[in-house]
Amino acid sequence: MKTTVLSVHTGARRAVFDLTSEVTGFLSSVGADDGLVNVFIPHATAGVAIIEVGAGSDIDLIDAIDVILPRDERWRHRHGSPGHGADHVLPGLIAPSISIPVVGGNMSLGTWQSVVLVDPNSDNEVRSVRLSFLRG
Amino acid sequence: MKTTVLSVHTGARRAVFDLTSEVTGFLSSVGADDGLVNVFIPHATAGVAIIEVGAGSDIDLIDAIDVILPRDERWRHRHGSPGHGADHVLPGLIAPSISIPVVGGNMSLGTWQSVVLVDPNSDNEVRSVRLSFLRG
Amino acid sequence: MKTTVLSVHTGARRAVFDLTSEVTGFLSSVGADDGLVNVFIPHATAGVAIIEVGAGSDIDLIDAIDVILPRDERWRHRHGSPGHGADHVLPGLIAPSISIPVVGGNMSLGTWQSVVLVDPNSDNEVRSVRLSFLRG
Numbered sequence: 001m002k003t004t005v006l007s008v009h010t011g012a013r014r015a016v017f018d019l020t021s022e023v024t025g026f027l028s029s030v031g032a033d034d035g036l037v038n039v040f041i042p043h044a045t046a047g048v049a050i051i052e053v054g055a056g057s058d059i060d061l062i063d064a065i066d067v068i069l070p071r072d073e074r075w076r077h078r079h080g081s082p083g084h085g086a087d088h089v090l091p092g093l094i095a096p097s098i099s100i101p102v103v104g105g106n107m108s109l110g111t112w113q114s115v116v117l118v119d120p121n122s123d124n125e126v127r128s129v130r131l132s133f134l135r136g
Numbered sequence: 137m138k139t140t141v142l143s144v145h146t147g148a149r150r151a152v153f154d155l156t157s158e159v160t161g162f163l164s165s166v167g168a169d170d171g172l173v174n175v176f177i178p179h180a181t182a183g184v185a186i187i188e189v190g191a192g193s194d195i196d197l198i199d200a201i202d203v204i205l206p207r208d209e210r211w212r213h214r215h216g217s218p219g220h221g222a223d224h225v226l227p228g229l230i231a232p233s234i235s236i237p238v239v240g241g242n243m244s245l246g247t248w249q250s251v252v253l254v255d256p257n258s259d260n261e262v263r264s265v266r267l268s269f270l271r272g
Numbered sequence: 273m274k275t276t277v278l279s280v281h282t283g284a285r286r287a288v289f290d291l292t293s294e295v296t297g298f299l300s301s302v303g304a305d306d307g308l309v310n311v312f313i314p315h316a317t318a319g320v321a322i323i324e325v326g327a328g329s330d331i332d333l334i335d336a337i338d339v340i341l342p343r344d345e346r347w348r349h350r351h352g353s354p355g356h357g358a359d360h361v362l363p364g365l366i367a368p369s370i371s372i373p374v375v376g377g378n379m380s381l382g383t384w385q386s387v388v389l390v391d392p393n394s395d396n397e398v399r400s401v402r403l404s405f406l407r408g
Contacts, residue, residue, distance in 0.1 A: 001306040001408020003380075008287060008408045034137040036174060036235075036270055038308060040224050040373050042382030043323040049228045052180040055214025057224035064205060064225050069336060076328025088329035089336050092321045092390065097370050099308075101139060101176050101268045108139075108266055110178030118228065130380055134308055134408045136137020136270045170273040172310060172371075172406055185364045188316040192348025193360035200361050201321020213273055224355060237312050237364050237404045244275075246314030254364065258287060272406045 002030035003132040005042075012118050016051070016058040017117040020100050020109070027105055036099045036136040037107060043127050045087035045121040047094030051072060052112040053107045053133050065090065066119055080123050087121040102133065138166035139268040141178075142174050146255050146263050152194040154251040156245070162267045163241055171272040172235045175242060178264050181223035181257040183230030188248040201226065201256055212218070215238060216259050223257040238269065274302035277314075282391050282399050288323070288330040289389040291401060292381070298403045299377055307408035308371045310380060314400050317359035317393040319366030324384040337362065337368040337392055352395050359393040365392050374405065 006022055039048050051057055060097060065086075075085020100115065101108045109115075120129060139248060142158055158175065175184050179209020187193055245251075251265045255263060278294055295309060311320050325328055337358075347357020348392060353399065373380045381387075
């Protein structure tokens with residue numbers, strides 16, 4: 001298996017970060033042909049998703065998370081900044097692992113799909129992302 | 137890797153569409169033995185899930201989505217029909233990729249599990265679904 | 273593919289059950305090196321997640337599910353105990369399948385990540401969990 005770990009600078013922004021070009025570059029660098037690429041986030045307060053970016057849906061997703069998992073005092077997990085307990089529930093709903101078919105060296109994404117890191121946690125400046133290619 | 141793309145006629149219905157027999161047929165046609173089958177939806181407004189169908193839970197899932205992601209004016213993404221911004225957030229919660237173990241040529245699903253396309257978007261008549269078998 | 277099925281005694285507790293040591297033991301027993309391990313739950317009322325356990329987030333996740341999918345009379349699926357229809361929608365949001373990269377025989381989990389069975393359904397005493405290792 002070809003595998004590597006990226007560092008993504010997320011700063012204090014609560015946002016979605018597009019990883020598509022990093023995954024594409026990884027597949028090219030390992031000479032991928034046909035198989036599955038797995039994107040894995042080794043953190044307990046972030047997830048990975050495939051959504052459209054650039055037309056507002058990335059911000060819509062963060063806003064939706066804040067309604068679904070309110071940043072208030074309800075959480076048993078109380079470390080970190082206020083409402084941070086919500087970040088620890090997030091990976092239950094937006095998992096830290098997703099696999100994408102690779103055909104002829106390219107991810108078989110639809111036109112409007114991007115692979116994104118979902119990171120509503122402002123406490124971590126840098127995130128790791130593991131990319132792994134399994135030949136089919 | 138054995139891979140193919142299905143066309144699923146979803147019409148204007150906002151619903152869940154059972155793909156189980158299509159995946160079973162694909163595995164048979166490629167002579168699958170042991171491995172993983174990945175079901176991938178190359179669209180930005182649909183997802184894939186494994187749920188029970190036939191006792192109402194398929195409609196319950198669509199209704200739950202409409203409560204979790206209300207079809208109102210809150211969304212920044214404003215293309216398409218009213219509330220369509222919600223459809224673009226859906227794949228963040230119901231991912232467009234799932235993998236199922238295949239043992240002896242058959243998916244190792246539980247008795248009540250079906251593989252379904254989740255498509256609450258009424259604007260697309262036909263959806264593509266990519267099936268890929270990775271031999272283990 | 274190396275694959276096995278575990279039995280997990282969940283009793284009547286509505287809870288999250290840590291599977292990390294079981295997955296680690298499986299990888300060791302099959303002599304895994306590099307690849308993907310898939311954790312699959314062959315049940316229609318449970319899911320699998322990767323979250324932190326031990327600081328309250330496991331209970332927070334169950335509480336969040338009960339807000340997102342209320343255990344009331346809204347569900348079309350009406351078998352089982354009151355509110356059980358919610359359990360049947362759960363796998364739409366917390367999928368029954370997740371894959372984790374394996375490097376040098378070990379899951380490449382982050383420090384605070386555990387692999388957990390999410391089982392808010394009190395009607396099933398024992399759950400099956402299928403573990404599968406695909407060499408990369």
